[in-house]
Amino acid sequence: MGRVTDRRGDFCAWTANRITARNALVVLEDLKTRNMSASTSHTVAAPGVNVAQKRGLNRVILDKGWHRLELALTSAARYTGSVVAKVSPAYTSQQCHACKHTAPENRESQAVFRCRACGHTAHADVNAALNIKAAGLAVSACGDLGISRSLKQEPVSRATGRNP
Known part of the structure; x- marks a missing residue:
């Protein structure tokens, strides 16, 4: 072992x-x-x-x-x-990489992905990997997903008056 x-x-x-x-x-x-x-979750009485x-x-x-x-x-x-x-792994296998349409019906089988909105077809794992890569590239330098202004971001500079 x-x-x-x-x-x-x-x-x-x-x-x-x-x-x-x-x-x-x-x-x-x-x-x-x-x-x-x-x-x-089970018990001896109800497996x-x-x-x-x-x-x-x-x-x-x-x-x-x-x-x-x-x-x-x-x-x-x-x-x-x-x-x-x-x-986050949520919906990465159900979201179309081409048009971002998310639906459980997009995943026809374990290997086949076909978007119901735009018709994009790909291997399901490849489509999910592209979605994961895109989400990873969207992660900002502060470590959040860039959806809103990060709490870790420095305040507006007094010298330049610009957001960093």
């Missing part, structure tokens, strides 16, 4: 090194793996539905090591000067 753990750690470190060395900005979905891998399937899904989620890769990326980014930004 230790050998498998070491191999996974080496893979995450190697991958993180390559990604951060080649990219100034790395954008990740802010996935809550603890919530995603929570067990189904949950699809407990075996959920157990298998939890095993796969935890086996992929998303958190370990995130930690490796953050660590490698300190040495390369890259920025690791985390964005």
Whole structure:
């Protein structure tokens, strides 16, 4: 078991090194793996539905090591000067990258994305990745999503009278 753990750690470190060395900005979905891998709510008297399937899904989620890769990326980014930004994963797989129309019907299947508004067709994962990238580029230097004026922003300069 230790050998498998070491191999996974080496893979995450190697991958993180390559990604951060080649990219100034790395954008990740802010996935809550603890919530995603929570067990189904059930009792002995009333067992949950699809407990075996959920157990298998939890095993796969935890086996992929998303958190370990995130930690490796953050660590490698300190040495390369890259920025690791985390964005909300909400609706990234349902939003059209071309026209920004969001609807659950846009996602026809696991692999097919077809926008109901403009007809844009793409692989669902590629479309979601483009949406995640766009959200990451929209993150301002202050670390917020740039929706309104940041509370971390410096006040208007008296010398120039301009917003920084």
